[in-house]
Amino acid sequence: xxxxxxxxxxxxxxxxxxxxxxxxxxxxxxxxxxxxxxQQHPGKAPKLIIYDVSKRPSGVPDRFSGSKSGxxxxxxISGLQAEDEADYYCCSYAGIRIFGGGTKLTxx
Amino acid sequence: xxxxxxSGAEVKKPGASVRVSCKASGYTxxxxxxxxxxxxxxxxxxxxxxxxxxxxxxxxxxxxQGRVTMTTDTSTSTAYMELRxxxxxxxxxxxxxxxxxxxxxALFDYWGQGTLVTVSS
Numbered sequence: 001x002x003x004x005x006x007x008x009x010x011x012x013x014x015x016x017x018x019x020x021x022x023x024x025x026x027x028x029x030x031x032x033x034x035x036x037x038x039q040q041h042p043g044k045a046p047k048l049i050i051y052d053v054s055k056r057p058s059g060v061p062d063r064f065s066g067s068k069s070g071x072x073x074x075x076x077i078s079g080l081q082a083e084d085e086a087d088y089y090c091c092s093y094a095g096i097r098i099f100g101g102g103t104k105l106t107x108x
Numbered sequence: 109x110x111x112x113x114x115s116g117a118e119v120k121k122p123g124a125s126v127r128v129s130c131k132a133s134g135y136t137x138x139x140x141x142x143x144x145x146x147x148x149x150x151x152x153x154x155x156x157x158x159x160x161x162x163x164x165x166x167x168x169x170x171x172x173q174g175r176v177t178m179t180t181d182t183s184t185s186t187a188y189m190e191l192r193x194x195x196x197x198x199x200x201x202x203x204x205x206x207x208x209x210x211x212x213x214a215l216f217d218y219w220g221q222g223t224l225v226t227v228s229s
Contacts, residue, residue: 003152034214038153045203045219046145046153057217089153093214096169097143102152 004029004090004100011106017078020103022090023071030071034093037066037075040102041086050075082107110134112204112220119226125192128223130204137185138162141207143216144178144189146200154200158207159187167211194227201225 005023012018022029022037029035035053038046048057050066053073063079073092077084085107090100115129130142144156157168159178166178177190187204202223205216 032212032214034212036214036216038216040153045222046205046216047219048215048217051215051217087152091153091155091214091216093212096167097155097158097214099145099153099155 002098004092004098006088006090006100006103008101009104009106011108012077012080013108014080014082016080017076018080018105020075020077020088020090020105022073022075022092022100024073024092024094024098025071028071028092028094028098029068029073032093033068035066035068035073036091037064037073038089038091039084039086040089046089077105080107110206110218112206112218114202114204114220114223117224117226119228120194121229122195122227124194124227125190126194126225127188127190128202128204128225130187130189130220132185132187132206135206137180138182140209141211141213142178142180142187143205143207144176145203145205145216147203147222148197148200151200156189156202158211160209160211161187162209165211191225194225196227199225199227 037050040046053068054066143158204220206218
């Protein structure tokens with residue numbers, strides 16, 4: 001099973017919004033509502049920021065939101081802040097768990 | 109508070125085996141599953157497999173089947189991941205992560221600190 005497809009990099013200025021896509025197939029993202037997103041700062045363990053497509057764990061700011069349409073899930077970060085600069089990974093259930101290749105977010 | 113504490117860094121020769129431990133605290137160990145995820149230097153996350161801490165059921169990534177074994181010890185709330193026939197491309201940081209209790213899920217809500225495994229002759 002191939003990794004989910006994410007853009008390698010995205011960027012935005014403080015205060016702006018950015019959206020990171022995660023494209024799979026009808027056997028993973030398109031079939032199940034078990035899509036999660038993780039934020040990873042350099043040298044740190046990943047942190048869960050979205051699960052079940054659009055749910056936020058407690059403590060995660062509501063600037064982070066998730067959605068899904070067909071075979072593509074999306075993570076939107078609004079009101080960009082400097083500390084949002086990190087790598088972001090999506091993950092989907094597909095009989096197994098599959099990660100996306102990761103997206104580096106740069107805050108300009 | 110939920111904590112996952114992993115064992116320390118390892119250096120292994122090609123062909124050897126490594127076992128990484130992950131001690132859980134702050135929650136009912138048998139009520140959740142655990143996944144192991146690795147990250148090669150400068151690369152993305154790779155899911156390795158899942159184990160139920162309730163009944164020991166496992167689900168391994170296809171590319172690692174035959175080389176990986178995941179187990180749990182409920183008496184000490186500890187999970188173990190053993191990887192055999194190590195190759196240089198197994199060099200990575202290995203993470204344990206609390207996962208859903210069901211095999212059907214994709215939710216890693218707490219992570220260990222990571223264990224660097226270096227495979228080098």
